[in-house]
Amino acid sequence: MQSRQTAFPFCTFLPRATSAILTTLLVLTASWAQAQDQRFTHSVVIDAARTLSESRYRPLEAVPDALLSLNYDQYRSIRYRKGAAIWGGTPTRFSIEFFAPGNLYDTGVDISIVENGQALPIPLTEDAFEGVSDEIGEILTSIAKVAGFRLHYSFNEDYQDEFVVFQGASYFRAVSEGQSYGLSARGLAIDVAEPSGEEFPIFREFWIERPSSRADSIVVHALLDSPRVTGAYRFGIYPGAPTRMDVEATLFARSQLNHIGIGTLTSMYTFGSMDAPDVPDYRDAVHDSNGLAIINGQGEYIWRPLNNPRALQISAFMDYNPQGFGLMQRHRELRDYQDLEAGYHRRPSAWIRPVGNWGEGHVVLTEIPTPSEFNDNIVAYWRPATPLVPGEPFRFAYHMSWPDERPLPPEFGRVARSAYGIKLAEPYPQMVIDYSDMPAGIHVDDIVFNVSLSRGRVIETVAQANHLNGVRVVLTFDPQGSQLSELSIRPTYQGEAIGETWLYRWTNG
Structure with a gap:
């Protein structure tokens, strides 16, 4: 499978915290530790997000230069050792492996494992990662942080397959049985395509609950942070065909936010049947998704083919209480692409189904010009009409699935x-x-x-x-x-x- 990094626009962060802010963060850390001495529940994450919103944003600390200077091939050679996988070799059907920070991933996040109601930091030893020099191994152990993690699940008795990744900013992605990775999702989008520049929230801390040996689902909690907002997320994750997620979030604004994206999806569309490639290409199409699908509040089924435009294009589909939206990879045959390596016909679609009434707003589709299939250039999300304001928690929830295609009524074109x-x-x-x-x-x-x-x-x-x-x-x-x-x-x-x-x-x- 070809590898692609998401290109992030320039983002301006607030200055480093003053000593007073550092004192606040130390108190905050102590309160979290005290909470973790008690029984862990999602309320711990909500309380942490609320408290964090009352202080100024502090960017994650960059990892040492020795990690940042790793080139692409050096970084790709670093692998988490299979024998060190959390819950590997136990009756639990899930296991966790971690990504090392370095190269483009210039910060590390904290991850705790929740067992029997207690949250404990993940153990990282010098031999946790393979393909590293002694120096790099010592650095990774000393910083005790990772760039993200991936979940594995036993779809059969013989092997655990990777099916979910959380890595970079608030990005995550998943696959269902028989699929390969394609489009990604985000916890939150802020000011997409605004002239002032986009703000990229981060998941700065995770808590992963250990499932029982009979469980076929797993729960991940995440603390989101950004210059203007914090948030507490809960992901109930169900591997299968398709893989499903139940997402719940509570946001706390530091300042008013007029443009946020909920259920944000990020994908790639270079060319297809609607537009020819700029240079000759032996393939018939190159994309991770080829259309935006919507079921609006009136129950109308909408299909909007994607485009790789000459200039930035933004489309807004106004609605009230949408029933669902998503980016689809509708063409599912190798002959549709003629790419033996990338396997675009196996890329997942993603479908967002709101829980409760989302009210007034619109589905936004942003199409960004790109000359390369290695750049994500498609963004889709729900933009609420009501702004987020400090002092008023903003809650939302949705069901998310990673199918081949969204369902349609029988005998419906x-x-x-x-x-x-x-x-x-x-x-x-x-x-x-x-x-x-x-x-x-x-x-x-x-x-x-x-x-x-x-x-x-x-x-x-x-x-x-x-x-x-x-x-x-x-x-x-x-x-x-x-x-x-x-x-x-x-x-x-x-x-x-x-x-x-x-x-x-x-x-x-």
């Missing part, structure tokens, strides 16, 4: 393919949308395709049966000199939707 071209002999743009699995017994001539353009005019809409037990729709339009137009197609029969609403932002060039 799914957008299987979207393509773009120019009409033969005429200079008009054409959109080709293939629907699969349309309802049986409905003739294509009886389907009404509701088409709208924000700019320009429709030349013609042609629909015909396709090879996917569905319909191909060809939309030809005249932009009338516009450089941008929002397109929409919704198939209906007798006034009822019988397939996904297809949306796309067309740009000239």
Whole structure:
């Protein structure tokens, strides 16, 4: 599998804490230690986040230069020793391995293991990591911090598979059985694509509960911190097909936050059927996700193909109490990509289903130009309309899954393919949308395709049966000199939707 690092925009942090702030942090640490002498519950994390929000933000301390100077290959050679895995070789079906700090991971985090209600720091010995020199091994032991961790689970009796990773800022990712890593999620996003720059919260401490020998789920708690907000997170994690997570969070604002992202997903889209690569490529498509899927508060199923634009593009889908959204990797066959190494057809999708009412806001899709498949350039999240303010805890929860695809109602048209071209002999743009699995017994001539353009005019809409037990729709339009137009197609029969609403932002060039 190819490796890719997420590119982080420049982020300005507050100055180092003064002596008074350091005193506050020492008191805070003592209070956490006292709490850990008692029985650990999630309230310990909530209390820590609340107390932390009452002092100024202090960035994590950078690890020694010897670790920062490791090149990519040197860092990649460092592996946590299998024999040192937490709960390895025990009846517990889960085990934990850790990532060393170094290279791009310039800070370390604290991790505790919770057993019998008591939280204890993870043990790190000089031989915990393989592929390191004696000097690097001693440094890793002395700082007693790691860059993150991965969870393994026994899907069968013979082997434990890695299926979840928490590493870097508030990033985490997961796979289901038979998948390989692709898109990532974040605990929280702040000011994505704002001119002032994006702020990247961090998980600065984790607590991992030991499951019983019969348990098929595991609980991870995390303390989030950032210059303007703190938070307490609880992840109930269920490996399988698909892997699922129950996420609960309580945020405490240090200052007012007008732009946050909940259920944030980060992915990569370089090219596909909607846009050709800038340079010749033997592959038909290169992406971790190829569409944004939404079920809005009115129950409308929406499909928005992704794009690698020439300039930054931000789309907002206004809603009230959304039912779900996510980034999908809809094409699941090797022939869709022709990449034997990357295995893009095995990359997971991610689906967010809100718990309770999320109120007014919008799903945001940010598409960033990129020349390389090694850069994440797609961000999707829910942005609440109400700002976060100090003194008022902000709570939210959602169910998250990592499936191959989101479920649709039976006999409901799914957008299987979207393509773009120019009409033969005429200079008009054409959109080709293939629907699969349309309802049986409905003739294509009886389907009404509701088409709208924000700019320009429709030349013609042609629909015909396709090879996917569905319909191909060809939309030809005249932009009338516009450089941008929002397109929409919704198939209906007798006034009822019988397939996904297809949306796309067309740009000239």
